[in-house]
Amino acid sequence: MTNKQTILIAGATGNIGGGAAVALAKRGAKVVLLGRYHEKLKARVNLVRTALSEAQIDYQDTDIAMLVIDFSDMESVKHAAAEAMNRFPVINGLILSVGVIVQNGPKILPSGHEVMFATNVMGQFLFTNLLLKRMQQSDGLVLHVVNEDYKEIDWEDIESINNHKTRTAMVRTKTCNRVIAAELARRYAGTISSIAFSPPLIIDKSDPELAKRWPSGVLGFVWKILTALIANPPSVAGEPIADLMLSYQDRSAINGALFKLDKRVEKADKAMNDEVLGKRLWDELVLLTGLMTE
Structure with a gap:
């Protein structure tokens, strides 16, 4: 693939999305940073520009764009998708690196949906589907950032509202991400x-707002210990993401694959290989997001 591709990065103000933005921009891609807050997006754009300047890489201001979107709000998702279709005639790739964890839940949005499920699953699913026609024109690649923990989906309580435990609900959303990656x-x-x-684990230890990001209580303590002992800088994820997005002439060769950084996982993945599960979750999300009315 040529380097001058347009890549949208959902969750660009986070550690993994931010690392991907820098790595892709350094290789000449046009990066579009997606996030909820305009000021945080502007700060991330400036960080990418600084990284390019320090590496003595020439770039155009138009090569680093941003798009405000709230993935927990399906109306915001629809609006942002329409704006993306209007602004970017070619979309070569989409990186889905959105992941929130909310303690002391369930936190129910005005829409009636649980915030982690809406943000981590529904919003990303809807946004991807609304961009599919544009991405099909350029042999597009969608990269879903996941973890490999597994939690069975409770079809009577898919959003983990009635029986809510923070970690269980979070892991269930990440299981859904793997299921949808394979079904797509x-x-x-x-x-x-x-x-x-x-x-x-990817943590930018130089982040001046890092202390504000910690969860509270025992979970926050665990995160602090993990950060000190095993956390990796954003480039550890950013570089292999850039390789995957830009290096394959035939993207179909990796379609449906699971990667741990730059290594393809050959062992069958329970969530990704279950075609019945994939179809059922897809159909449920079509209903939940209102996609069938679009």
């Missing part, structure tokens, strides 16, 4: 490609 690959094979990407 099956449904659109030959027109776009879809892969799952599992990084280790």
